[in-house]
Amino acid sequence: MLIADDQAMVRAGLRLVIGTQPDLAVLDEASDGERAVELARSLRPDVVLLDIAMPRLDGLEAARRILAFPEPPRVIMLTTYDTDENLDHALRSGVSGFLLKVSPPEHLFAAIRSAARGEVLLDPAVTERVVDAYRRAGPAPAPGDSGLTAREEQVLRLVARGLSNGEIAATLSIAEATVSTHINRLLAKLGLRDRAQAVRHAYESGLVRPGDTGA
Numbered sequence: 001m002l003i004a005d006d007q008a009m010v011r012a013g014l015r016l017v018i019g020t021q022p023d024l025a026v027l028d029e030a031s032d033g034e035r036a037v038e039l040a041r042s043l044r045p046d047v048v049l050l051d052i053a054m055p056r057l058d059g060l061e062a063a064r065r066i067l068a069f070p071e072p073p074r075v076i077m078l079t080t081y082d083t084d085e086n087l088d089h090a091l092r093s094g095v096s097g098f099l100l101k102v103s104p105p106e107h108l109f110a111a112i113r114s115a116a117r118g119e120v121l122l123d124p125a126v127t128e129r130v131v132d133a134y135r136r137a138g139p140a141p142a143p144g145d146s147g148l149t150a151r152e153e154q155v156l157r158l159v160a161r162g163l164s165n166g167e168i169a170a171t172l173s174i175a176e177a178t179v180s181t182h183i184n185r186l187l188a189k190l191g192l193r194d195r196a197q198a199v200r201h202a203y204e205s206g207l208v209r210p211g212d213t214g215a
Helices: 008-018 033-043 059-066 084-093 105-116 124-136 150-160 165-172 176-190 195-204
Strands: 002-004 028-030 047-050 074-079 097-100
Touching: 002 008, 002 033, 008 105, 028 033, 033 047, 033 059, 047 059, 047 105, 059 074, 059 084, 074 084, 074 105, 084 097, 084 195, 097 105, 150 165, 150 176, 150 195, 165 176, 176 195
Parallel strands: 002 028, 002 047, 047 074, 074 097
Antiparallel strands: none
16 A cells, blocks of 8 residues: 655654554555655555645645546545535545554554455544534435336445445345345445445435435
8 A cells, every 4th residue: 555644753753563464464654645646656556645735736636636547446534524514625626544543553554454355444533523514415206217227226225324235245145246246246336446436326316314224
């Protein structure tokens, strides 16, 4: 993976912490957004960990450019600035994670592994804010005809609840490979790029509402 943060001590700390995990490895570091984009293009890491506040190019714009690559890596935002605007921009760009720098290492490891699997993981505090935002917005409109099958809608609901492919497979008593197939098909039908956009669509369309717990 690639780490990008303008503070050398933060980069060193992240490298040290990530290095404690036998299945995770840091390929290189960047001290600004421009360099992060360059390294992401040349090194082709599986995951890029981006700070938001960086010189030359901020993390949000760096994420947008990296995710525009033909075969982009997964991107996780790691920041002190957990504003609604930053979160909204990050989710719209299609990042696979949004963590606060005060998050425990276990959350960071989980986010990296989830991103590598093509899944999305948000800091628990951030997730609560996303749900609260939808709750404040009032009742969502009834979902229209999405063109999805009943099973694809079930899978989308579970994706929006934050379940991994393995957890969805266990919930629906189907193979994990079948879950991947359903997700790929529903993304194609809805014109979405990844799970982050799928989660957003599920809430905005009214297919899932804050507080839903069933499939």
